[in-house]
Amino acid sequence: MKSPGDNYYFLLIIIGLIFSLFGDMFLALKINHKDGSLNKYFLYGVISFSLTHVMYILAFVHLGFFNIIDLLVAAVSAFVAISILKSNKNIDFKDMLLPASIYSFIICLMTFESIKLVFLLKFDMGTCLLLVGALLFIFSDIVLSFILFDKHHKKFLSAVNLITYYTGQFLIASTLLFF
Structure with a gap:
């Protein structure tokens, strides 16, 4: 707190990491019902990670700026991502299409805000770590989907998901050294 860093940015990132911890715990409790639907803990995990991304969005916007166009870019990106996933005959969102769509919008907005910081404001170590962290986070979520x-997913995807997720989180957290 006594460092010359940005306390508001620090607080938002730490709160985001705490929500991620809750998301991890809820996803660990995820149990499929016999009918193939997901339980309430999965939904709690989606909500926790959505709140993580909201905190990250607020932190990134604090460093840069927000434009109403950002919402349009995120909405189009989320629509394209969900449409591509839905076009895969092996993917069944079950009863989670709406939560997955909302979450997709939020993470696309978070990723776009990180891209803006690098390409529209400043190109330095902190923003590069932030961008790579955000891209790894969104990639881990694509793998997680x-x-x-996908009832026929490959077993190695779990390792890919965990490696990219934790590396992305580490890189985002490491930006606290720069801002």
Whole structure:
């Protein structure tokens, strides 16, 4: 707190990491019902990770700026991502299409805000770590969507998901050294 860093940015990132911890715990409790639907803990995990991304969005916007166009870019990106996933005949969102769509919008907005910081404001070590962390986080979620919703997913995807997720989180957290 006594460092010359940005306390508001620090607080938002730490709160985001705490929500991620809750998301991890809820996803660990995820149990499929016999009818193939996901239980309430999965939904709690989606909500926790959505709140993580909201905190990250607020932190990134604090460093940069927000434009109403950002919402349009995120909405189009999320629509394209969900449409591509839905076009895969092996993917079944079950009863989670709406939560997955909302979550997709939020993570696309978070990723776009990180891209803006690098390409529209400043190109330095902190923003590069932030961008790579955000891209790894979104990639891990794409992999996770196959794990959760594709009944024929490959077993190695779980390792890919965990490696990219934790590396992304580490890189985002490491930006606290720069801002």
